[in-house]
Amino acid sequence: MGDANPFSEEFFEARRAELEGRVGPRRFQHSLGVADTAAALARVYGADEREARLAGLLHDWDKGYDDPGILARADEVGLTLSDELRSMPRVLHGLTAAAALRRDFPALPETVLAAVERHTLGEVAMGDLDMIVYIADALEPGRTGRTVEKLRKQMGKVPLRELFLEVYAYWVRLIMERRHPMYSRTTEIWNSYMPEQEVFRTMPGADTMPYGRP
Numbered sequence: 001m002g003d004a005n006p007f008s009e010e011f012f013e014a015r016r017a018e019l020e021g022r023v024g025p026r027r028f029q030h031s032l033g034v035a036d037t038a039a040a041l042a043r044v045y046g047a048d049e050r051e052a053r054l055a056g057l058l059h060d061w062d063k064g065y066d067d068p069g070i071l072a073r074a075d076e077v078g079l080t081l082s083d084e085l086r087s088m089p090r091v092l093h094g095l096t097a098a099a100a101l102r103r104d105f106p107a108l109p110e111t112v113l114a115a116v117e118r119h120t121l122g123e124v125a126m127g128d129l130d131m132i133v134y135i136a137d138a139l140e141p142g143r144t145g146r147t148v149e150k151l152r153k154q155m156g157k158v159p160l161r162e163l164f165l166e167v168y169a170y171w172v173r174l175i176m177e178r179r180h181p182m183y184s185r186t187t188e189i190w191n192s193y194m195p196e197q198e199v200f201r202t203m204p205g206a207d208t209m210p211y212g213r214p
């Protein structure tokens with residue numbers, strides 16, 4: 001089963017049914033919305049639709065755990081967490097899901113697992129699929145609000161990376177408005193997409209990871 005072709009309809013349907021038992025009904029509907037939105041974005045931006053649909057379906061695979069549960073899950077799947085991440089259980093489900101899915105379904109491509117892993121906090125040097133799932137998580141039809149509606153209208157109209165940065169900035173604003181703690185690497189991640197950093201990276205002899213290696 002773990003070796004089944006991850007792009008078959010059987011695999012998708014089996015994970016869909018399993019997901020329904022892992023998360024509540026709203027989260028399940030959200031996941032289906034993210035799968036569809038990610039596939040639509042992949043079509044528009046020239047990425048692999050099947051990978052996008054699958055990563056969208058699986059991104060909240062571990063969202064059903066409560067705070068102590070997700071910390072236990074992190075231990076169970078062998079993650080080594082910094083003290084900071086251990087203090088932020090709400091951001092861990094993508095990291096644990098990627099590790100658990102890699103273990104339980106070894107045929108899943110790393111590109112899909114990376115998109116699942118990065119869907120909450122983002123990362124430096126994200127690929128198209130990573131950005132697509134990050135955006136789809138925020139803009140699937142179940143998400144509401146003026147900013148979401150404005151951003152949704154930009155799907156397919158602005159370059160993928162521009163849309164990703166708009167969505168990332170929207171999330172950072174939300175976290176600040178809600179007075180939630182901000183992951184300390186958020187600035188590093190944001191800066192890595194700024195044009196100044198791109199220029200820096202292309203300079204001969206420049207360290208391509210000026211903020212240190214992950």
Ligand SMILES: Nc1ncnc2c1ncn2[C@@H]1O[C@H](COP(=O)(O)OP(=O)(O)O)[C@@H](O)[C@H]1O
Nearest residue numbers: 090091119120121137171175180181182183186
């Ligand atoms: N850079 C960040 N720093 C701290 N918390 C974050 C960051 N990005 C997202 N979060 C928080 O992580 C939680 C889970 O995010 P996510 O999985 O994307 O959203 P959702 O649960 O709405 O699908 C949210 O509470 C969000 O505010």
